[in-house]
Amino acid sequence: MDKRDTLRIAIGQLCSARTQAENLAMVTPLVSDAKGQGAEMLALPEVASMMNADRKAADALVVAAADDPFINGCRELAARHGIWIHTGSTPVRAPDGRFFNRSTLIDGGGDIVTEYDKIHLFDVNIEGKVVFTESKAFAPGDAAVVAETPWGGLGLSICYDLRFPKLYNALASHGARVLFIPAAFTVPTGEAHWHVLMRARAIETGSFVISPAQSGHHDDGRTTYGHSLAVDPWGTVLADLEAGAPKLRVVELDLTRVASARAQIPALDNAREVPLRHS
Template identity: 45%
Template sequence: MRAGLVQITAGDDPAANLPGTLDLVREAAAGGAEFVLTPEVTNIISTSRKHQNQVLHQEEDDPTLAALCAEAKALGIWLLVGSLALKTHDPDGRFANRSFMVSPRGDITARYDKIHMFDVEIDEAESYRESAGYRPGDRAVLTRTDFATVGMTICYDMRFAHLYRRLAQAGARILTVPAAFSPVTGKAHWESLLRARAIETGCFVFAPAQCGQHGPTRATHGHSLAVSPWGEVLANGGDAPGVTLVDFDLSDVDKSRRRVPSLTHDRDFEGP
């Protein structure tokens, strides 16, 4: 089977971002991808909550989601909309960072709200407080496609290995990690973390990423990755927008898990 990882440089205007995203989804499908994945916050990257309130929509009214669902149907592909920034009905006005799995019929088969919020101070010049604008999800999500069971996660989730173990032990054979990763932490940790999650779970890991400069104060690492269940990097999208195609064989999941069946070796223990 072939997957297509879409890498974009989203700006702060969802309407302006959409045509380029659709073009790359079409390019991936034209290249033979039956499963296409877009990155985290496909619709917008903005540092202004006020601006987001002006341009974002509720899920049921979101033009980006509607267009991507229609495109999945037109192309006959499975499409992971890595995530969209969406308005919610929460009293505090925080947004959702929500990933969607869309079937070849254009139907949404699963939704996942990012659980772990990126609240960090990387250095004096770079800090983030995602929880100020987004409210965290509280539910891990598996979705069954006609080719595999997929565990859905987003970006900073990748640092929480227990989430991926739970998804794998519950049946996931593919793990999706759409991201908008910081350049500093990306250079240091991006590949290592994704390879570790693949090795620990014996799953394929597909991580489509945002890349480049999104404004005067925001940049992302890029390097969309596909990783095998044995921890091998199958494809790297580099640092420019585009499509990365990767062929994968799900029998590799069983081969890796037979070689090191660690998912079945959990033991209870006391302490610390």
């Protein structure tokens, strides 16, 4: 497949509500706006479809992926406007009764290109600030995903995956030129780590990083950091949506810069497995 050298991508920043219907209504005008600005793809944040900390209420809304109203609504919007949509992520039913935190990539005809289930779950205890156990409600995915598209490989990941660089090295080594990291970062971790980690993943792999984010005070009581980013393969921030939602920013990616960055600093090719010796 011949790879296009540019990708005009719209980054959507949201403050998602508790139900799929509310959030689909929020996303619908963003799709139209993105297409009107000439975007070929719209990328959304983690839990774009539903941010609901009430497990009982969420359990009544989460269904199998094939029946999910947000995913199906995005498929209809993609087909109507002729634009690709990366759904960020959506909770869908897992076999063990928990949920998968699932990204869905949809093409401009409304067809699903690929899906990715979040591998690394956010089980953390930041003293005096954040206690969160994502694994109580969510089951982990078991496979990394690179989607083959007209723009070459797109590597999929979600939020807490960001802290595991081996995943991104693997995605880039298997052909990803753009790394998607949709997120719903907490404010304390965002202020401390967001920008530096996003830039690090871009620099380490010589890839573009696209990280649409949740931002603001949500109906379920949580607050998220915002600052959706586009970062180039040299680590330069091309766009920062700062705080507030909903917002949209369109960025044109020159994908030839990936090969250039990797040729200048061929870290992926130079990497070695090093045995550890205790002494």
